[in-house]
Amino acid sequence: MEEILKNLCSSPDMLALLIDEIPAGRLYRRYKNADWCIHDHLKHLLETQDIFTQRIELFRDNESPEIPAFFPGASDNKEDETQEAKDVPALLDEFKTIRTKQIELIRNLSGEVSQRQAVHSEHSVPLSFKRLLLHFLSHDYYHIYRIEELGTFKEENIKAW
Numbered sequence: 001m002e003e004i005l006k007n008l009c010s011s012p013d014m015l016a017l018l019i020d021e022i023p024a025g026r027l028y029r030r031y032k033n034a035d036w037c038i039h040d041h042l043k044h045l046l047e048t049q050d051i052f053t054q055r056i057e058l059f060r061d062n063e064s065p066e067i068p069a070f071f072p073g074a075s076d077n078k079e080d081e082t083q084e085a086k087d088v089p090a091l092l093d094e095f096k097t098i099r100t101k102q103i104e105l106i107r108n109l110s111g112e113v114s115q116r117q118a119v120h121s122e123h124s125v126p127l128s129f130k131r132l133l134l135h136f137l138s139h140d141y142y143h144i145y146r147i148e149e150l151g152t153f154k155e156e157n158i159k160a161w
């Protein structure tokens, strides 16, 4: 569990290091094969952090948590407009702040919470707390990888998702 927390904690810094390596002109550039630019991926990462926090709280507050499916873009538009106005450095800062709070939230949970199993409406096997954390780590990496492609690959080598 400690190893997973260390990695979750470092994701915003790894992302910031990667963004530093990407020419500034590519951060908002849209490519024909890609629906989202790098800025859109960051907005999505931020948007999904609320879901992550809510799921940690579901585990904290319920002995048998039930996790609903999440559909990106289904959240209210006001939040989307606020994120739209924020630039890449502001979104990176916010990601770091939110992630620090999430790690604190997780560290303050009782040991019993980490033994709980949730039912997830889209999964065929029960979701343990450990796997919830691993899922969010994979989600960070998934978008970090795509940001690298969008930021560094030749346009013809950027694959559609």
Ligand code: NI
Pocket (backbone or CB within 6 Å): 044, 048, 139, 143
């Ligand atoms: Ni995603």
